[in-house]
Amino acid sequence: MLEVVLVWIITAFTLYVGVFWLIVAFENRAVLRAQQKPVRWPSLSVIVPAYNEEKTISSCLKSLISLKYPKKPQIIVVDDGSVDGTAREVLRIAAAHKNITLISQPNRGKGAALNAGLRHAKGELVAVMDADSTIEPGIMDSLVGCFSEPRVGAAIAAVMTAKPARLLTRMQTAEYIISCLYRRLGSLTGTLYVTPGAFSVFRRAALRDVGGFDERNLTEDMEIALRLQSKGWRIKNSMVATAYTQLPETPRDLYRQRIRWYRGLLENTWKYRRMLFNPRHGLLGMWQLPMNIIFPFISLTVIAMFVVFGAVWAYQTALELSIAGASLTLPSLERALLGLDWRFALPWAMTFTFGLAILAFSCHEMRERVSKSIGRFGALAFLLTYYTIINVIWFIAFFKTLARSGRKW
Amino acid sequence: MVEKPKAARSAFVKAAAAIAIIFGAGLALGAMLDSFRISFLNEELITANIETESFLTSQAYLAGHEDYCALMHNYLAALSRRVEQLGEDLSSLGSKMVFMNSTFLDRRYFLYEIRLWLIVESYKERCNKSVNTILFFYSDGDDASFTQGLVLTSIKQKYQDNVMIFSFKHGFDEPALRLIEEDYGIASSPSLVINGKLYSGFVSKGNLEKIMG
Numbered sequence: 001m002l003e004v005v006l007v008w009i010i011t012a013f014t015l016y017v018g019v020f021w022l023i024v025a026f027e028n029r030a031v032l033r034a035q036q037k038p039v040r041w042p043s044l045s046v047i048v049p050a051y052n053e054e055k056t057i058s059s060c061l062k063s064l065i066s067l068k069y070p071k072k073p074q075i076i077v078v079d080d081g082s083v084d085g086t087a088r089e090v091l092r093i094a095a096a097h098k099n100i101t102l103i104s105q106p107n108r109g110k111g112a113a114l115n116a117g118l119r120h121a122k123g124e125l126v127a128v129m130d131a132d133s134t135i136e137p138g139i140m141d142s143l144v145g146c147f148s149e150p151r152v153g154a155a156i157a158a159v160m161t162a163k164p165a166r167l168l169t170r171m172q173t174a175e176y177i178i179s180c181l182y183r184r185l186g187s188l189t190g191t192l193y194v195t196p197g198a199f200s201v202f203r204r205a206a207l208r209d210v211g212g213f214d215e216r217n218l219t220e221d222m223e224i225a226l227r228l229q230s231k232g233w234r235i236k237n238s239m240v241a242t243a244y245t246q247l248p249e250t251p252r253d254l255y256r257q258r259i260r261w262y263r264g265l266l267e268n269t270w271k272y273r274r275m276l277f278n279p280r281h282g283l284l285g286m287w288q289l290p291m292n293i294i295f296p297f298i299s300l301t302v303i304a305m306f307v308v309f310g311a312v313w314a315y316q317t318a319l320e321l322s323i324a325g326a327s328l329t330l331p332s333l334e335r336a337l338l339g340l341d342w343r344f345a346l347p348w349a350m351t352f353t354f355g356l357a358i359l360a361f362s363c364h365e366m367r368e369r370v371s372k373s374i375g376r377f378g379a380l381a382f383l384l385t386y387y388t389i390i391n392v393i394w395f396i397a398f399f400k401t402l403a404r405s406g407r408k409w
Numbered sequence: 410m411v412e413k414p415k416a417a418r419s420a421f422v423k424a425a426a427a428i429a430i431i432f433g434a435g436l437a438l439g440a441m442l443d444s445f446r447i448s449f450l451n452e453e454l455i456t457a458n459i460e461t462e463s464f465l466t467s468q469a470y471l472a473g474h475e476d477y478c479a480l481m482h483n484y485l486a487a488l489s490r491r492v493e494q495l496g497e498d499l500s501s502l503g504s505k506m507v508f509m510n511s512t513f514l515d516r517r518y519f520l521y522e523i524r525l526w527l528i529v530e531s532y533k534e535r536c537n538k539s540v541n542t543i544l545f546f547y548s549d550g551d552d553a554s555f556t557q558g559l560v561l562t563s564i565k566q567k568y569q570d571n572v573m574i575f576s577f578k579h580g581f582d583e584p585a586l587r588l589i590e591e592d593y594g595i596a597s598s599p600s601l602v603i604n605g606k607l608y609s610g611f612v613s614k615g616n617l618e619k620i621m622g
Contacts, residue, residue, distance in 0.1 A: 004507075012428055019431075020424035027420065316555070323559040323614075325566065334449050339501040342439045350435060 003305060004343045010298055011347035017291065018354055022361065024185050032184055032365060035240045036145030042124035044073040044140070045204075047117030049110050053131035054084040056246065061093045061100065063134040068141070075100045076117040077131075081107025086131075110197070111215035118204075118212055126204045132246040133198040134162065139241045143201050146236035153206030153233025154225065156183065157241035158366065159198040161373075168254065169247045170378030171386045174359055176247075177373065181362040187237035191288035194222045195235060199243035206233045219264025226272045229284060255393055262397035265292060296398070299391040309344075355383045440508040447509050450498055454517045457491050461524060464488060468528075478536035485532060486570045492525055493565070496576055504549070516583050522575040523585055529573055541568070541621045544602035545576040546595050553611045557599040560614050564621075572621065 025032065046064055050057055057077070064075055077094075079087045079102060087104055094100035105116055114128055125147065129135070139157055146155035158180040164173040186192040195202070200221070207213075210227045217223040225235055248254040269276070269289060278285040331339070359379060363370050370379055464484050471477050499518055502511060529542055545561055547554035561574050577586055579598040589595075593607050601608040603620050612620070 008432075012432060015431065016424050016428045019427045020420050023420040023423050023427070319556065320559055323556070324562040335498065335501065337442065338446055338449065338498055340442070341505045342442050343505065343507060346435050346439060350431065 003309075006301070007305065007344060007347050010302055011351055013298065014351060015354055017295075018358055021182065021185055022358070024189060025181065025361070025365070028185070028188050031188060032239055035142045036148065036238070038141065038144035039148050041070045041144060042147070043071055043122065044069060044125045044127060044201075045117075045121035045123030046073050046075045046127040046129055047114055047121060048075065048077045048129050048131050049080055049113035049117065050077055050082060050086050050090070050131035051080045051107065051110075051113075052082045052084045052086060054082070054086045054089055056132040057086055057089050058093060059134055060129065060131050061090070061097075063137075064129070065093075065097055066137045067135065067139070068137045072099050073127075074122055076120050077102050078113040078117045079104045080110070080113040081105065109215060111213040111217055111220040114213040114220065115215060118207060121204060124204055125201050126207060127199065127201045128195075128197065129199045129243070130197045130245060133159075134244045135199055136242055139199065139238075139243065140201075142238040142240045146238055147201075147203060149234070149236075151232065151234050152203070152236050153209075153228040154195045154200055154202045154235045156192065156195050156200045156235065156237050157198075157243045158183070158238070159196045159245050160242050160366075160368075161247050162244040164247065164373065164378075166249060167378055167381060168251065169249060170374045171382040172247045172254070174374045174379060174382040175386065175390075177366050177368050178358060178362045181365050183237045184239055184365075186288070187235070187239075189283045190234065191282075191284045192235040192237060193225050193229075193284065193288060193292070194219075195225045195228075196243075196245075197221045198245040199241075203233075209233070217264065218260050218267060222264055222268050223271070226268055226275065229281065230272055230275055258390065258393045259397045259400065262394045263401050266398060266401045269293060296391055296394040299387060300395055303388055303391060352383060359383065443506050443509045446502060446506070447511065447514065450495075450502065450511075450514050451517075453495055453498065454514065454521065457488075457495060457521055460488060460491060461521070461528070464528065478532075478538070481532055481536065482538070482570075485529060485573075488525055488528075489570065489573050492522060492575070495521070515578065515581065519577055519581060519583055519586050522577065523589065526573075526575045540570070541572040541604055543572065543574045543604075544589070544593075545574055546579040546590070546598050546600040546602075547576060548579050548598040551598055554599045557601075557611050560612070560617065563614060564617055568621075 048057075048060060048064070053060075061075070061077070064073070067073060075097075077090045077100065079090065081104075087102060090100070090102045094102060101120065103116055103120060105113065117128075118126065125144070127140075127143075135157070143155045143157060146152055159176060160180065161169065161173045161176050164170045183192060197220075202224075206228060207224075210224070210231055210233070213220045214223045214227075228235060248257050269292060272289075275281045275285045276289050281289075356379075359374075359382070360370065362368075363373070368374075370376065374382065464481075467484060468481060471480055474480070495518055499511075499514060502514075526542060526544065529540060532538065533540055533542070543561065543564075545557065547558060558576070561576075564572055565574055577589075579590070579595060579600070593600075593602050595602075595607070595609075597609055599611055601612055601617075603617075606620075608620070
């Protein structure tokens, strides 16, 4: 009976969190679709840290060149000790565009590369952009509008994926679509805890105020977000701006990326633990940051229960097959209902249906078509397996963090 | 002018209300399912009892008939399949009920089994038939009982109408069942009473076949 109570409590809590965000979304639908028009156009610098990005840097720079901005932006590419032709590619494009500058340094990590770019940046606003990302030409229209409030230290865009082809990237796309809506809601509730490296814009004064990027952090984009907020700066998410990023295409690459992300999340949550349950930081401290830690544990409890029950079921089925043999007759509806354990089936069905609703709603709000971006099979695979896989990786990251094992970028 | 976002505080309360409604609906659905299952099994038991009544009536009518044994054999085979199906249904229901107690169904089922077992025993005596009767005493959540049940299923599949198995929950609170347990000295589970002789503990398929001859 204990396991039944546990499953129902976990389901209630999970659905509660989901319903909470859905209500916030419904109540703010008008705001979610609004575009904040800029009052003025401050000068802009864009920093692109690059490490072995020979294949992607040109599309990144091309999208920056096509950026619609009244003042010509200063574009700084920081080559962080690449051993491929990244620098050569940048110089080739820079030859025709005088606003592009290349800074080369020995490999010191992304945080250090961003700080190197920051030292050369002259703009009132500083955008940071991953070298494997691209942007829409009008991305700055609404991002600049976010800075009309003086205490806004950063503005972020939705990060979407470019042409997912494989099942793994399609499942990640589903996750990104939900995350995009989640971040927009986070902007309304002041719970944003990351300024994605794909494309984020900062007030240079704010970056200077907090001392620039942490050069030893696994996820400097989360660290800077928490540091800005811990010092009273706010972060906004543009409701219309979109940047596009490349996704890990193999399980190994996804595993490595997520280990880095989740270790970064755990380390930064520990670093900023004074913000946890601190009412001074509003919903970010009282709700979002604790949830970042609590939720994976809840998911892992569910996974552990599935594994235990699955093992018992597999053992009993194997025993039944070996002793009594297989029965190939299909049960009637009445007999199928007799065997249905609704104490577990109902919470599972509710969670699945709710997950489907969240995915459909997120796609609707982000103007994405499920069949085109994710595919029906991708959506099903996402709902049935993705968070299980991700939570297992989170669990590994948790133990790696506890064990303080070697960190890899 | 961009509209100001609405506060999230009220969303906490609204979400709690929504969850209460969703879970209330879920529990109501579960209660309906429980009720359906009880009704379904109850009807099955009533039908089984009517079939037994029909058997007993026919038995009384055919008492002096020369084909008595052949006719009764067919009747018993049908009743045996019925008891087997009911056993599977009750076992499938297991402990999945939340809102309703299925103990009275178990009780009716065990009484039905005892009645049928007695009928089979009298049929064996009168018709001089070598049908093996097995009384199986089990406990829920006991691995040995579970495995013994599987072995008996396998035996039933192999010997069909030549073996009749009646399963009872050991220690179940039913006077008639207690009487049988006391009579045969059933002290633990699994226990088997094969053609009137007690075998305590797990009995393998090979040993069962030897005992049944």
